[in-house]
Amino acid sequence: MPTSTPDALRDVSVIIVGAGFSGLGLGIQLRRRGETSFVILERADDVGGSWRDNTYPGVACDVPSPLYSYSFRTNPDWSRMFSPGQEIWDYLRAAAREEGLGPHLRFGAEMLEARWNENDHRWTVRTPQGEFYGDVLVAATGHLTDIKLPEVPGLETFTGELFHSARWNHDFPLAGKRIGVVGTGASAIQIVPQLAEIADQLVVFQRSAPYIQPRRDRVFSEAEKNLFRRDQRTVEEMREMLFWYNDSRFAARRLIDDYLAEASWQALSHLDKQVSDPELRAKLTPDYTIGCKRILLSDDYYPAIQRPNVHLEAAALERVEGSTAFSAVGEAFELDVLVVATGFETYDLPSSYRIFGRGGNALADHWSNGMQAYKSIATAGFPNLFLLNGPGTSLGHNSVIYMIEAQIDHLLAALDWRSAHDGRVLEVSSDIENAFAKRLDEGAAETVIIRGGCSSWYLDPRNGRATLSWPDFAHRFRDECAPFDPAAYDHGEQSAARA
Amino acid sequence: MSTASTVPATAGDVKENHGSLHIGDLEVNFFDSLDEHSGLPPIVLVHGTGGSTRSHFGFLFPMLAAKQRVVAVDLATPQGPPDEGQIRMAEQVQAVIEKVLPDRPVTLAGYSLGAVVAATAAGTRPDLVGGLILMAGWLKTDAQQKLRNDIWRALRQSDVEALRRYQAFCAFSAPLLAMLSDGEIEALVSSFRTDDVMAAQMEINRHVDLTDVAPKIACPTLIVAGTDDLMTPFRQSKRLFGAIADARYTEVTSGHAMVVERPAELVHLIAAFNANPNQYPAGAILPTRRP
Ligand SMILES: Cc1cc2nc3c(=O)[nH]c(=O)nc-3n(C[C@H](O)[C@H](O)[C@H](O)COP(=O)(O)OP(=O)(O)OC[C@H]3O[C@@H](n4cnc5c(N)ncnc54)[C@H](O)[C@@H]3O)c2cc1C
Numbered sequence: 001m002p003t004s005t006p007d008a009l010r011d012v013s014v015i016i017v018g019a020g021f022s023g024l025g026l027g028i029q030l031r032r033r034g035e036t037s038f039v040i041l042e043r044a045d046d047v048g049g050s051w052r053d054n055t056y057p058g059v060a061c062d063v064p065s066p067l068y069s070y071s072f073r074t075n076p077d078w079s080r081m082f083s084p085g086q087e088i089w090d091y092l093r094a095a096a097r098e099e100g101l102g103p104h105l106r107f108g109a110e111m112l113e114a115r116w117n118e119n120d121h122r123w124t125v126r127t128p129q130g131e132f133y134g135d136v137l138v139a140a141t142g143h144l145t146d147i148k149l150p151e152v153p154g155l156e157t158f159t160g161e162l163f164h165s166a167r168w169n170h171d172f173p174l175a176g177k178r179i180g181v182v183g184t185g186a187s188a189i190q191i192v193p194q195l196a197e198i199a200d201q202l203v204v205f206q207r208s209a210p211y212i213q214p215r216r217d218r219v220f221s222e223a224e225k226n227l228f229r230r231d232q233r234t235v236e237e238m239r240e241m242l243f244w245y246n247d248s249r250f251a252a253r254r255l256i257d258d259y260l261a262e263a264s265w266q267a268l269s270h271l272d273k274q275v276s277d278p279e280l281r282a283k284l285t286p287d288y289t290i291g292c293k294r295i296l297l298s299d300d301y302y303p304a305i306q307r308p309n310v311h312l313e314a315a316a317l318e319r320v321e322g323s324t325a326f327s328a329v330g331e332a333f334e335l336d337v338l339v340v341a342t343g344f345e346t347y348d349l350p351s352s353y354r355i356f357g358r359g360g361n362a363l364a365d366h367w368s369n370g371m372q373a374y375k376s377i378a379t380a381g382f383p384n385l386f387l388l389n390g391p392g393t394s395l396g397h398n399s400v401i402y403m404i405e406a407q408i409d410h411l412l413a414a415l416d417w418r419s420a421h422d423g424r425v426l427e428v429s430s431d432i433e434n435a436f437a438k439r440l441d442e443g444a445a446e447t448v449i450i451r452g453g454c455s456s457w458y459l460d461p462r463n464g465r466a467t468l469s470w471p472d473f474a475h476r477f478r479d480e481c482a483p484f485d486p487a488a489y490d491h492g493e494q495s496a497a498r499a
Numbered sequence: 500m501s502t503a504s505t506v507p508a509t510a511g512d513v514k515e516n517h518g519s520l521h522i523g524d525l526e527v528n529f530f531d532s533l534d535e536h537s538g539l540p541p542i543v544l545v546h547g548t549g550g551s552t553r554s555h556f557g558f559l560f561p562m563l564a565a566k567q568r569v570v571a572v573d574l575a576t577p578q579g580p581p582d583e584g585q586i587r588m589a590e591q592v593q594a595v596i597e598k599v600l601p602d603r604p605v606t607l608a609g610y611s612l613g614a615v616v617a618a619t620a621a622g623t624r625p626d627l628v629g630g631l632i633l634m635a636g637w638l639k640t641d642a643q644q645k646l647r648n649d650i651w652r653a654l655r656q657s658d659v660e661a662l663r664r665y666q667a668f669c670a671f672s673a674p675l676l677a678m679l680s681d682g683e684i685e686a687l688v689s690s691f692r693t694d695d696v697m698a699a700q701m702e703i704n705r706h707v708d709l710t711d712v713a714p715k716i717a718c719p720t721l722i723v724a725g726t727d728d729l730m731t732p733f734r735q736s737k738r739l740f741g742a743i744a745d746a747r748y749t750e751v752t753s754g755h756a757m758v759v760e761r762p763a764e765l766v767h768l769i770a771a772f773n774a775n776p777n778q779y780p781a782g783a784i785l786p787t788r789r790p
Pocket of ligand 1: 020022023042059068140141144398400
């Protein structure tokens with residue numbers, strides 16, 4: 001056991017692991033309620049989560065900024081509708097600072113292992129900075145945080161520079177280089193137009209063509225921002241309009257004909273308008289139903305693909321030999337750089353191998369048939385463990401922050417209940433968890449995620465379940481999952497008094 | 500290449516069964532999603548002036564039908580005196596309920612003229628209706644509404660193209676119209692009806708009066724007003740809020756065309772009310788939603 005240096009927050013009421021939108025959002029709400037007995041453990045050296053890790057050229061959100069932010073901290077200063085990643089990161093850093101989270105944050109504090117202690121009914125979290133003890137453990141560890149490299153033979157033999165989009169090497173000069181980009185998802189679509197400007201040659205390896213709709217981005221004028229500052233209601237009104245508009249897009253995900261046709265038309269007419277060469281158009285036309293994978297927004301991707309120095313290889317990267325990258329159809333490309341934009345570990349979360357509940361059971365084992373949680377937040381055999389932005393929370397049509405806030409409300413009500421009931425332990429039964437999971441499976445079976453004829457990162461390939469996705473309106477998540485119902489939890493035990 | 504093959508997508512699990520019945524010489528059509536899904540009461544939808552199930556409830560019908568049974572009535576426009584219009588239309592709704600959903604409480608949800616019709620149906624046959632939702636409804640046609648009705652009539656005589664533009668102008672909120680491109684505005688404009696059926700319904704609109712029937716509404720009621728509604732201004736919804744005993748009130752940021760401007764928010768309001776009509780007590784103004 002590592003020796004623990006003195007730390008006033010070593011033994012607390014709530015341990016939060018992760019300092020992204022989820023962990024910080026919960027921390028802010030706790031602070032605002034005057035709570036002080038909580039610690040936020042973050043493995044990196046700063047807050048921000050996704051927005052700290054993703055610094056690739058062109059990084060930005062694809063849900064409009066007035067909506068992609070906390071409802072309880074609207075921001076009048078967004079530079080544009082889809083703000084750059086740096087601005088979002090700055091927003092989160094300012095939020096952490098101004099809301100007084102500084103004293104609660106521990107950096108370089110990776111959760112190496114978390115264990116439920118059957119004797120005192122509390123959690124112990126081991127980190128490189130020693131152990132932390134808490135009544136309640138909150139896993140706010142994200143699901144787009146642990147990078148995933150493609151399984152390509154010879155990748156490790158690549159003689160050029162190779163990095164993942166979320167681990168960008170800003171020290172390596174890319175201008176004038178022969179660059180390969182692997183993947184055509186949300187990150188790649190933002191990276192390609194940027195690299196096309198500076199690369200000598202750019203090859204894009206496309207396994208499956210994405211649907212791309214017009215971005216409708218725009219700058220907020222000084223006058224608009226000034227109005228936002230003077231009248232906060234105007235920011236909120238824009239946010240509400242964006243929220244309900246985005247939520248209506250769920251009708252297409254639920255395969256309602258008119259809305260599905262409209263969504264397809266928006267994408268395919270955009271392709272028609274921007275790409276005239278029929279052969280290239282064919283390569284860029286998706287082979288699945290729209291919405292099955294994330295719908296992307298871009299006005300500069302198709303133009304970039306048509307630059308003379310850019311080649312769209314409509315095939316996966318199959319193997320690498322030295323400096324040569326071979327596509328699945330046998331084309332060979334000499335490259336100086338490979339940018340891997342192949343996404344993250346989504347369905348089999350690394351953090352789940354580090355959390356041990358009753359009987360020393362690992363969360364990953366509990367989830368061997370796929371991740372699931374009652375109301376997307378609590379899971380059987382893991383008392384007083386709450387998950388933020390975990391299973392059953394991902395959306396293709398609206399902001400994740402809204403989902404996270406609904407979960408925070410559930411969690412705060414659970415904490416209130418515990419305070420009013422002598423710190424009794426909250427744990428759901430397998431039956432309750434399974435019943436909830438079954439309903440989500442049934443819901444997903446009616447959506448494009450399951451029916452759309454694609455393999456996406458929302459699916460668990462081990463069982464074909466859409467374990468990551470919330471198969472309904474976002475508002476329905478708040479309606480169903482924000483309320484805390486003590487009757488759904490067993491609560492026999494009591495956490496022992498803190499040392 | 501992707502290993503997944505393309506599976507043809509089908510329209511969720513929403514089936515629509517079409518049926519009709521006759522009242523005198525009027526044929527009344529309705530749609531029924533059949534699938535109960537749950538123990539929730541079925542929802543009966545009634546469209547507004549110049550509308551139909553398809554044009555007003557293209558979103559609400561299938562999305563509500565994902566969680567509970569939904570029946571929607573396509574109102575037939577009665578000939579007779581316009582001041583009897585609301586009761587003649589209410590009879591159609593009552594007949595559909597008795598035929599399709601006999602002996603069980605239903606939640607009746609009307610929009611615009613459909614709200615007037617639904618309120619009339621609920622007030623004259625309280626036994627048929629377990630819950631009532633009135634979206635963009637009104638209590639009694641007032642001078643502002645008559646003035647608008649006059650302009651509508653005059654333009655129909657003189658300039659049908661201007662009438663369509665006027666309808667678009669009145670139906671949607673200023674903020675929504677302000678966001679649209681020229682092409683989108685033209686598409687909206689051309690979607691409006693100016694035919695004889697529409698004109699007959701406009702006459703019925705002129706003569707709406709729920710003053711006597713509103714106090715007879717006994718069931719829990721949710722009143723939904725559009726903040727920017729020029730056709731049935733929110734003050735009219737507030738009058739209903741005052742007139743119906745077991746009513747609660749909420750606003751959506753929208754013009755009259757809330758089924759187009761805020762359909763997802765309406766699904767939220769209707770589904771939540773149907774699951775628990777008494778979540779908020781009689782007389783309550785729902786808390787402001789801040790997503
Ligand atoms: C490039 C990109 C663009 C995106 N754009 C959008 C968008 O436009 N709209 C949208 O809704 N969503 C978007 N997302 C999804 C985004 O991940 C979420 O919106 C949100 O940022 C998630 O916040 P989080 O706090 O739940 O997770 P994260 O931001 O992933 O934060 C998790 C934190 O936990 C830490 N952590 C993980 N494991 C451990 C451990 N064992 N010990 C200690 N700390 C640990 C991580 O270091 C990280 O800081 C985007 C994601 C990416 C990658």
